[in-house]
Amino acid sequence: MKKSSILGIIVIAVAIAVIISTYSNTSTYGSFKDAEQTKDELHIVGHLNKDKQLYYEPTKDANYFSFYMRDNKGEECKVVFTGTKPQDFERSEQIVLTGQMRGKEFHASKILMKCPSKYTQDKLEVTEAKAKQANI
Amino acid sequence: MSTDFQGEHLMPGHLGQFFIILSFGSALLSTISYFFATTQSNKLDQSWFRLGRWSFYVNTFSVVAIGCCLFYIIYNHLFEYHYAWAHSSSTLPVYYIISSYWEGQEGSFWLWTFWQAVLGNVLIWRAKSWEKPVMVVVGLSQVLLSSMLIGVEILGSRLGSSPFILLRDAIEGPIFSRPDYMQYVKDGNGLNPLLQNYWMVIHPPTLFLGFASMIIPFAYAVAGLWQRRYKEWVAAAIPYALFAVMILGTGIIMGSFWAYESLNFGGFWNWDPVENASLIPWLVLIAAVHVLIVFKNTGHSYFTATLLTLLSFVLVLYASFLTRSGILGETSVHAFTDLGMFWHLVVDVLVFLGITVGLLIWRWKELPFSKKEEETYSREFWVFVGSAFLALSCLQLVIVTSVPVWNAIFKTNIAPPTNPITLYNIFQAGFAVVVTFFLGFTQFLKYKKTDATRFYITTLLYLFVAALLTAVVVYITGLYKLKLVFMLAMFGAIYGILANSKILADAFKGKFKLAGSAVAHIGFALLLVGALIAAGTSKVVSQNETGIIQVKDFDKAGDARENIMLYKNQPVDMGGYKVTYIGDSLVAPNHYFKVDYKKYNEAGKLTEHFVLTPNSQANAKMGLVSSPDTKHYLLHDLYTHITAAPIKEEEGLAAGSTEIGHDEHDATEDDKHYNPPVVYEASLGDTIRFREGYMVLTGLNKAPKLQNIPLGKNDVAVGAQLQIVSHGITYKAEPVFMIKGGNTFDFARKVDDVGLKLRFSKIIPEKNKFELTIYQQPESQKPYIVMRAINFPYINFFWSGTIIMVIGFLMSIFRRSSELKVVEVKGKPAKTKAGTLV
Secondary structure, eight states: OOHHHHHHHHHHHHHHHHHHHHHHHEEEEEOHHHHHHOSSOEEEEEEEOTTSOOBOOTTTOTTOEEEEEEETTSOEEEEEESSOOOTTGGGOSEEEEEEEEETTEEEEEEEEEEOTTSSSOOOOOOHHHHHHHHHO | OOOOOSSOOOHHHHHHHHHHHHHHHHHHHHHHHHHHHHHOSOTTOOHHHHHHHHHHHHHHHHHHHHHHHHHHHHHTTOTTBHHHHHHOOTTOOHHHHHHHHTTSHHHHHHHHHHHHHHHHHHHHHHOGGGHHHHHHHHHHHHHHHHHTTOOEEETTEEESOOTTOBHHHHSOOGGGGSTTGGGGOOSOOOOOGGGOSTHHHHHHHHHHHHHHHTHHHHHHHHHHHHTTOTTHHHHHHHHHHHHHHHHHHHHHHHHHHHHHHHOSSSSSOOOOHHHHHHHHHHHHHHHHHHHHHHHHHHSOOHHHHHHHHHHHHHHHHHHHHHHHSSTTTTTOSSOOOOOSOHHHHHHHHHHHHHHHHHHHHHTGGGSOOOSSOOOTTOHHHHHHHHHHHHHHHHHHHHHHHTHHHHHHHHTOOEEEESSHHHHHHHHHHHHHHHHHHHHHHGGGOOSSOOOHHHHHHHHHHHHHHHHHHHHHHHHHHTGGGSOHHHHHHHHHHHHHHHHHHHHHHHHHTTOGGGHHHHHHHHHHHHHHHHHHHHHHHOEEOOOOSSOOOOOTTOOOOTTOOOOEEEEBTOOEEETTEEEEEEEEEEETTEEEEEEEEEEEOTTSOEEEEEEEOOEEEEETTTEEEEEOEEEEOSSEEEEEEEEEOOOOOHHHHHTTOOOSOOOTTOHHHHHTTSOOOEEEEEOTTOEEEETTEEEEEEEEESSOOOTTOOOOSSOEEEEEEEEEEETTEEEEEOOEEEEETTEEEEEOEEETTTTEEEEEEEEEGGGTEEEEEEEEOOGGGSOEEEEEEEEEETHHHHHHHHHHHHHHHHHHHHHHHHHHHHHHHHTOOSOOOTTTOO
């Protein structure tokens, strides 16, 4: 057998191992209901419930932030994050949480949020312009 | 529909748009002309060739002209253009106007076409017999890139995205039906504060020069296959490939430095999809360069060399698809948003992938596969194996980064790994183990055949020394607390440094040709050493040692209590330092927080004292953005950033006030900001204690200054001179008591730093005492910051490794291109006798 064939086999074997391990390490997108049934970490996509209070009191505990999120199935759950409130959290449009359920709270280890296209904000702020229009 | 809009400057936009079309047309013409120049049978006819050249010059000119128009627009704040409005503002200083220039997709595409045009001219100047076929490929890439900027509607869908689109065309809004709408567009959106960093002025141009230069090895590989000059292209392509590797590598590291300096994700590398997207083609091209050199020296591994070279450029395009199509939306924070170019980008990738696959199949039977098998004890074989592993490491990066792409193709709904960073770290460290050992021991091998006994003796000797050194390093840095794979990677890296240092030492004895690769390898291995220690053993130091207030029902999730709360002027013990938040200052729009670090030795003597000023920007448009500040030591860095603080919006900041809760107009309203007052009766010289210190009534001032209140004959005003000491700082305050027209008044004084409000409320003559009313702010009302501090040990290895690696690349480029000249002068084909070199 040629050495390069042996190498080829090793390369293919490693490649397959990489794919399998990647696949086994991926998680699933789920809902809060799914989270209640598993102990694994999973991703939940949802929206911030802006009616309920965001709790972050750095003076009491700088590492405790909680809020209420509605997942894509409409279920609401209290979310606790060990850390500071991400900047601009109130403005988020969509939130992706990584974490697991603890009792009735979802403990997030990571929060990824999308703000209304923060960097190429295609919304002209017309509030000021409108006020002036009224005067004319 | 034809409203006559006022105050618009349409000229630069029309001009710019004209040049975009011209650049597209001329690139197309150049490609076609070069194609016919390559394929025509009449070798004397130079007309296609000349047309190809001239249209490429026109292309270069129009690309530069596009740049000038866009710069004119941004520089003159013509906010009627969407690009200027979205990415800059009138307050932006010039050097950030430059970075706003490539903040958007269109600007960065322009940068890419610009560099490609420059490189095309270099090729016209230097490529000689390769010019025609190579320029076909460069031209084609230029066509596809400039089509991204067209922004014209064709058959109902917009092709590309133009930087010259007007605001009123880009955004819907009732205001745009007004002819005088420009009156209301006073300022642009401004530049994202994270990009307001000097690295962002030079990092994107470097990175895009790297991307752009990767077309050249690709073009040579294509030309070699197309023109059946299978072996010749390799020698010509190697210096360009090394150049691309050098520049792209520099660009990537600059990006990581920018991340370290101004992003707050706490480190220099985050395996973010956007980072991976530039790393993947880089690693593949490095693998390609090695196999190209192997082929050049031995004639082995032709197919792998070609395939990797071709793939590296396809991966550049794939990376650009990943970051620009919006497909990574849910996995990356800083991917560009979709500009409706999804399919356009897919086509771009597919065209070049098609060329790669098509050419290889077409020429398959003619490819110069070597009949002989490599020797086991030969450098070519093991460099080849090492490169294969390097390419495999990219495979892992590609697979994980592309999870959203798999979802889109296979209609699945897989979420990325919950902890991708750990996954990447472990896998890539594993590959690094293999790669670093290879870059070490291959140095002891010779091309063709090596004496096995001698090889084993040197290899094992160096392995042994490396093992000893690794043990020491692992012990000192605390790396042993981590997974085994990281220790092995350290072993590999140290071994790589030692083995290559030997080669470098030999190089100084005369074999100077080898110096370049040895230096680059040492740099790479050092970089790994630095990255392993800094990332592996970085420690969050901002953990409060004085005890924390537990919130009810909260059980600790993970060990994430990484933020520390600091009240103003209240020192806290943190990681061996006494840390105090001593104040803030404002250089609009940045809000700097002064954090004072003091270190004492066991005897209580001050050994170290410095102040870090991390800042936060309260930007009305972009929200609040923090940038860290770092204390650099030779052997470690102390990195500090603000994670939360009571910060006012920009407007409030401009007024110059940063204190919270001050409402002077209504005294009773103001008192709500304080705890219930405490009344003291004090004589001169008495001391009054309060929560955070004490105050002494040092004297009375019979003639206190009172603004705007004239005192009558029988009126009296007395000031109580107070000396307040809190946390080692002394303040003075003088509340005033006044009798005017038979009524008593008093004027309170505040010491905001200590959170005190003081009133001189009564004089009690019978006891010869004075009544003082003291208001203290509750803890929660005091100025505070929440910050996070991380210690990055030995990070300087990472930076210095990078610099050494770049120097190594540079040396190799000079060497490889000087080889090329020798060959050309001799007039022989670019094939060197195997074994004579290296």
